[in-house]
Amino acid sequence: MIDALVEWLAQGGVWFGWLVAVVLVLVGVAGAILPALPGTPLVLGGLVLMAWLDDFAHVGAGTLLWLTLLTILSILVDFIATAEGARRFGAGRGAILGATLGVLVGIFFGLPGLLLGPFVGAVLGHLAGRARVDDSLRAGVGASVGVLVGTLAKVVISVVMILWFALAWWF
Template identity: 70%
Template sequence: MMRLYWIPENRKDALSMEWLSWELLIWPGWVLAVLLVIIGLAGTILPILPGVPIVLLGLVLMAWLDGFVHVGWGTLLWLAFLTVLSVLIDFIATAEGARRFGAGRYAILGATLGLLVGLFFGIIGILLGPFVGAVLGHMAGKANLDDSLRAGFGASIGVVVGTVAGAAIGAIMVVWFALAWWL
């Protein structure tokens, strides 16, 4: 095993600090990696956190701690692709949900901006942000209140779809990593 020394190994005097080795640093690294995956999976359901990217960070840390022996770069590149796909789906689902319920260009833009602003206000902001943004955007496009509320409802449905898709992709990533590790 590789050892991390502050002073070269050939100097075996009292100042060598042999107690500071790679073995002592690896366990906190594994704890951090597992915590990142757990927090990331929670973040896919609670959209306060960027869940799937945090899952990817934890999985990359696990692979690095193992020296990329069990999980290689090919698997990690596919997991990175899934991460990008998850982020795209999250934003597209909100806009598409609004569009499917009759929202115009301004409502879709409002829903997207509402989601971005809502990220700063926790779960309530994430759920209400796209709704309010779509309603305001749709009304700015000279629509009536009923149509605007329908567009806001569609945007909220899109957020739920994006959240479910993100949770599914996060779970797929963990299973894919585990299969690559053990097979």
């Protein structure tokens, strides 16, 4: 299967490979914002494909290793930011679980759902643990702050990855 792909690319399908690589990077950047898409892994996949299409002439294993480490860092930061944001505002396990479910449900309601989903989920999750309303509202705010910090971190890391790749390519 891989041999057939390599042969096809060698016969003129290279432009299609570059198109796929660019689309992966663009969808990855969008995925840094939208929780339904694996943002930085898609960016990494597109960048690795670009390096491969160039026979690793401009971007080598060292750069790709650092980009992989940044991808892992972005995934860790995303999980930690949401949980830590909720925890710092007094959320318990129920609120953190509710915030996570709120993000997943919020995806289907566009940007308002992405902003309100973690808040509502954390509040409901915290209330389900027989917490007071004001504590639950605070947990909701914390979960929302955590999601926003995690999203911002993923976007910044995605941009850093693209810039790092571009600098390695041209210099």
